[in-house]
Amino acid sequence: MDFGFTPEQEALRREVRDFIAEHLTAEIVEELEGLTEGFGVSRSVGRGPLVSRLFDEIAKRGWLGISYPKEYGGQDGDRITQYIVEEEFARVGIAVGLAGSGAPAILAAGTEEQKRAFIPKLISGEYSFALGFTEPQAGADLASLQCRAVRDGDDYVINGQKMYTSAAHTATHVYLMARTDTAVPKHQGISIFLVPMDTPGLTVRPLWTIQNEPRAPLGTTYGAYRTNETFFDDVRVPKTTLLGKENEGWGVGSMGLNLDRVGAARYLISVRRDEDIVNWVKTNRFDGYSPADDPAIRDKIAELWIEAQVCRLMTMRSMSIVEHGGHFTYEGAAEKIWAPEHGVRTSEAITQMLGPYGQLLNGSPYAVEKGIFAHNLMGAFQSGINHGSVQVMRDQVARRGLGLPSARRAGRPEAGR
Amino acid sequence: MKATCPVCGKAVDEAAARTKTGETAHGAQEVDPAKGTRQFHGGRWVYFDTLGCRTKFMARPDAYPSLGGA
Ligand SMILES: Cc1cc2nc3c(=O)[nH]c(=O)nc-3n(C[C@H](O)[C@H](O)[C@H](O)COP(=O)(O)OP(=O)(O)OC[C@H]3O[C@@H](n4cnc5c(N)ncnc54)[C@H](O)[C@@H]3O)c2cc1C
Secondary structure, three states: OOOOOOHHHHHHHHHHHHHHHHHOOHHHHHHHHHHOOOOOEEOOOOOOHHHHHHHHHHHHOOOOOOOOOHHHOOOOOOHHHHHHHHHHHHHOOEEOOOOOOOHHHHHHHOOHHHHHHHHHHHHHOOOOEEEEOOEOOEOOOHHHOOOEEEEEOOEEEEEEEEOOOOOOOOOOEEEEEEEOOOOOOOOOOEEEEEEEOOOOOEEEEEEEOOOOOOOOOOOOOOOOOEEEEEEEEEEEEEHHHEEOOOOEHHHHHHHHHHHHOOOHHHHHHHHHHHHHHHHHHHHOOEOOEOHHHOHHHHHHHHHHHHHHHHHHHHHHHHHHHHHOOOOOOHHHHHHHHHHHHHHHHHHHHHHHHHHHHHHOOOOOOOOHHHHHHHHHHHHHHHOOOOOOOHHHHHHHHHHHHOOOOOOOEOOEOOOOO | OEEEOOOOOOEEEHHHHHOEEEEOOOOOEEEOOOOOEEEEEOOEEEEEOOHHHHHHHHHOHHHOHHHOOO
8 A cells, every 4th residue: 555656746746836836827817717607717617818828738738638548638647647637736726627427427428429529628628517417306316306308209308407507607518417217216217418508498597606796716615606597498409419328327427426526626625725724824923923823723723634634535545446447436425525524614713713804705905815715614615515415425425335224214305316 | 478376376477587688608598587487397397476486385396286296
């Protein structure tokens, strides 16, 4: 067992850091903050000219899609190397990694045409997905979803509604979970479709989150200021948009979601503010008082650091499972509980350390670091819900990790994800 | 077309809830959230006067058996 990185991997990390130090200029940060749709800036979310150029430079170095096959626009590299690049960029608020519900699922379940059509463009950033899973009455109990796709000749006709379809307003496609058979048990009648956003009958309506105004600065934990409702009115798509086999979408969808629950971005949205507060504590003095000398602050910071290490080790374990071709279920769920809840504990503790200034949002002249800690306090709670709430994740750990039977409570559906 | 809100009984303008007000970055139509609301339930669209009505419905869909579906 080796918990370290190889000398080559360490060299790559330094190279990426040097690249970021050289290329991430104040002008680019300004452009990124103007553009951000709140998810960490991904190359696929409407880019300005400077950000586009930055991504061209990143691509030139072969740092996009490292672990994907060369024939689909990748580098035939390994997952850990890709993780290192993702981690360094995520640290400065830039997403170079790909969501699990997307390229990895297409690679695993897609047809050859789908792999060729989607993966290179997802890697280059030309395409991006919004995740169309949750519905008004199907969230924790996702398998109860009612959105229907009915086969009509060589097409499917989709009718239904999705909630919290984050990024639907910027994405090129929606990665949609819909019911294709109403006569079988609920997990069995579900399929996944890759639906272009400009298909007639597809409507997007904004849902504003607690991060809405003032907008969170670049790098804030989660920080989505807009998510959406999405409506499908007789949306007709060819059968070639079906990902995997009809009625086998639950397995395909779960595989992608499990990957969404882990990885560099997930880990870093939960721990980046720990590093920021350590730097802030070290570098600030007020009328002879140094927070770095305060025993209560030192204790708290040490405690948070230990928790952050647990986040990191869980992430490395997930990456190692992926690298060795394994699949994880409850391991991802455990990580999806620990890291967001660590983010909540951290942001609360930091707000206490900073006192009233820690509650000032972006735009206030007295806000600490553009109010990032205050925005984080709100955003941290979001990450405990999306991609599967922490309660549902606990249920998965209990069932799949510990072998306990499914919980069935009066008036509560069985947790589905 | 006018629909009737199953919760408060008021008339809801279906067309207004669907009227295009803009377009997303990649071509989906956008609508104004203030212009009525709807939900896909039991295989068909149900229109509500307000989000409050929709929330009441979502909490107890079985209290409106005329709408059918699960
Ligand atoms: C900011 C944000 C962005 C999101 N982005 C997306 C997206 O892009 N795409 C998408 O498809 N979805 C998205 N979601 C939706 C998210 O996945 C759901 O909110 C989540 O799955 C919970 O579903 P729900 O909101 O319907 O809550 P409910 O299912 O109504 O649950 C409400 C609460 O009850 C708890 N609960 C429910 N059942 C159980 C049980 N059996 N045992 C214990 N506790 C239980 C839940 O944990 C939760 O805390 C997003 C959500 C948020 C807040």
